[in-house]
Amino acid sequence: MKEVTIVCLVIVVGLIIMTLSVNRLQKNAVIVDNNAEEFSTAYPNQRKLAKTSDGVLHLVYHRADSNGILQIYHAVSKDQGKNWSVEQVTHESADQCFPSIAIDSDNNLHLVWIEGWPSKPGIVPYVYYRKRTREGWQPRELVAAYATYPSIAVDSHNNVHVVYGTYVYSPGYYGGGNGVRWRTKTSNGWQIEETISSDRLWARYPAIAIDSQDNVHVAWSHSTRYRYYDLHYRRKTVSGWEEEIEISRDSDSTSSIPSIAIDNNDHVHIVWHQQENASYAYATDGYWSIRHRVYTDSWQPVEVVAGPIKYSQLYPTIAIDGKNNIHIVWYGKHPISHSFYQIRSRTYQNSWKPIQEITLLLHDQINPSLMWAFYPLINGVKTNQPKEGYAFVWIDGTTIKYQSSEISQP
Template sequence: MQVVNDSVNPPPSQPYIALDTANAPHIVWVENASVYYSNNTAGIWSPAVHVNNTTNATSLLLNIDSNNTKHLVFLANRTVYYTNTTGGNWSVPIRVDNSTNVSQVSRSSDHNDYLYLAWAENGTTLYYSNNTGGFWSQKKIVHSGGTAISDPSIGTDYYSGTSHIVWADAGNIYYSNNAGGSWSTPPQLLGSDGYAPSIAVDADGNIHVIWGEDNVLYYYGYVLNYPTRPYIVIHNSTVWNYDIEEVNHNDAMIGSIALGDSGTDAIYKEFDIDTTVEGKSYLSIYTKGNNGNIDIYVKDRWIRSAFVPANATGFVWYNITLPPGVWERGINELRINGSSINNTYWYANSTDGVNDWYCDNGTMCSLDYTWMIRLYATEYRGTQRTGDFSETLTSYISSHNASGGNYNITFIVHSDTEGKVKLSRLRVYYYIRGNETQVVQKRIITNGVPQYNSVTATRLVTIQYTDIPNSTEARNYAETRIPDASMAPAPIIDLWNIVEVRLELWYK
């Protein structure tokens, strides 16, 4: 144990600690209503430094980004202020928009080191602001009309920048996000005596919330978005996606059954999987929740519990992340047990002839339909070759005019939503008829790209007619391989002799 500062009167308060990229600790605290700072980057604590113009400071929030720049958010006279060390020393604090009468503030950040804030004003309105362009945005209303809004907590998806906020209002716990571009209508998560909610967003974009209610702690976990699969699109046609997707029901809902109020209540479903699933998987269940917990089993092995919140608007898809190692090749029996509260589950006609079953108050019942439950998984390792897409290229040529004798066709290489797919190499294979084409190389995709969301390579394949002298060698070789496509410049393919075109991808 080390002493940081022992000569303070009155004693320091509200200490806050953060680590830099070398895992060295940095701290701030309030002393005589001002903010002080110290670090232990040299093995001993540095002398305390008074942070500029921090008078009547409270609610300190310290953050250190990937460049080891320190960022400090705090309240002073019920106003949100911000300062940083971009210039080496602490900058003069600036006011975040026209914040006023603020009671509490919360902060989060993403992979770009952008900062996001949420705070409550006057106990009636919840506000949000971000610093994604070097300055704080104008504050936006997340929710208004509250009677006692308090304890805001903000978490941000590390890759997408989507923010999620929970807060308390007169004992009720609420949640909202801006995934759709504006703040969603806040559902009440639970209870009437809730306090001090806190939210975290994991690497898959799932939210996790904890709060107190009387003498009990409650947890809520929810997968907001059905995962976006990686794919490649050429001329509006998907020529490749890598996933395991088990959907054996159609979309016409037949009926529903409420189950879960008995410990023996359960729904059963079988998935016939012909591929090894080594990574995470996702269950998507079409249900109307009732603030009930469920337990998920696969082949009678407990996998995890989940909370299905009440939804006043009716049935929705609830998505639940499962850990690696859940599924095996062949038949896998899924069982979902309730625990004292009914959730209602829809069923539909089966598309593969397999019907499901359920248990209601200890009685096993057959179901002439299948539960509307989907399984999705993706394994991001290995080498993959696409199907032939020469018809796609031919379709593009027939509907477009050449520019300067060239057809520039856009390839869209889409990672998954969290950037887990990273292409390390990419090759184009094509087959020709009795003629050799001119093949040169182009740098298309390098390690780490695409990082996330969509990346478009507009000159991945440039097609033009090229007069290549006829030769015995050309006639003897039906297959030509473009060497590693992480080089330059663009490959040129003689379209009129194309028989088959494929992409080969190395991914991790």
């Protein structure tokens, strides 16, 4: 009886400590927009949050306009995320959704997004690009057709790199497109599109990062099988595209949408969630985990950052800070919150620290997106890396929230 009492007391004390920690973190959260929807900040292959060299934060996302049509919106904070102003970027008659942002060394914003909800049948989804200079938003430019979930990055010369995947509509039919494609815009304009994935039908959700040598790194979701998705990766150097590498594959599991970042040693980090032993495609049973893999001088073994557990762990996003610490944020359920998704995180600082519960609320908290980019590099400072810590946005019901860790003021 005494042992049971002691165990119960330990559990209660643990819950109190966790609740106090979560409450402290939640107090730092700031409301950006109350009129969002669940996918406004999805998915982890895209970057939604960026910062210009003057310290101004920029967030891009989609939400419905007064007519119920999804449009692209741009939120700005000039006081380190405490207050935000919002502008509508697109005013189209068709849905505009899933934007991604990058910023160059001249503080120009580079934006890509999809026209057409990418899982609806009978449409042609397009990827568009738009640039914002000191004079304002420039006219939009067509990048590709039958293209979905674009991701964007800039290199040291302010060249723009865009990757995007095929069109697959519900419940999983090929709709068009030629695999994962890469296209770049230089001072001479848009260059010819290149297909970089071996699979031309199901490859999508590409994530992109650029390293200190301007090598291009792309990871994506790949499936030539009916049920299971794997992650593939490819690098482009001055010599061209290297061989395609399989990052994750298991006979009875699904590896999801990747997020990618480059550390200060040019090591490549990729994270994803993995589901094992599911009873059927798209089932929510089985075992879930958050996984990480790094390329140093070769690909290192896969690390399990969280799990495997029977509670869903979903869509991790990764960032590296100025001290080369690794930050992973995702959403998932756990024994204390088995009915609602919560925002969770884990940091590598010489070793993996314990999982941190960022939220603990009685409704779902989903689709986090961390700020990170290798470029621009201005006077030796990577302006889109917090000095130490992290900054991110996520969805709380129909509200977009922003938060930075206490030491990260971006």
